[in-house]
Amino acid sequence: MEGKLKKLLARLLGLKPEYRVVELSTPRANAPNQAVEADAIATLASHPGFVALQRRLGLFNQSLRTKLISERHTDLASVNFLQAGVYWSGWLDEELKRATTKFTQPHHKVFDEELEAFKALDAQLERVGM
Numbered sequence: 001m002e003g004k005l006k007k008l009l010a011r012l013l014g015l016k017p018e019y020r021v022v023e024l025s026t027p028r029a030n031a032p033n034q035a036v037e038a039d040a041i042a043t044l045a046s047h048p049g050f051v052a053l054q055r056r057l058g059l060f061n062q063s064l065r066t067k068l069i070s071e072r073h074t075d076l077a078s079v080n081f082l083q084a085g086v087y088w089s090g091w092l093d094e095e096l097k098r099a100t101t102k103f104t105q106p107h108h109k110v111f112d113e114e115l116e117a118f119k120a121l122d123a124q125l126e127r128v129g130m
Contacts, residue, residue, distance in 0.1 A: 038099070045100035054096060061089040 043049040069080040
């Protein structure tokens with residue numbers, strides 16, 4: 001339905017499609033599986049280095065916000081530069097959070113499953129008194 005609507009609007013407005021050739025750095029046939037790639041990215045949430053980089057990005061964003069709000073700016077270009085920095089660092093932070101929390105499960109479910117397995121193993125142990 002969406003494609004038909006686009007074609008109808010293009011025809012009514014007299015727009016013609018514009019095709020562009022884009023050169024890719026690697027062929028699509030060699031591109032990794034997107035599901036595997038998404039799972040690999042989701043594992044970054046538990047990597048200490050990645051967590052530290054995310055924290056630095058958040059601090060950088062807050063630093064730019066503070067400069068934007070509290071300092072006096074001599075020209076509009078510096079304000080635009082700071083606003084762009086706040087926007088893009090916030091966007092990057094949100095994208096990283098979205099990508100790394102997409103497939104994660106709450107940790108308490110895993111802990112409960114492990115606890116049940118340990119209880120089952122403990123029940124099978126024979127204890128000898130000393």
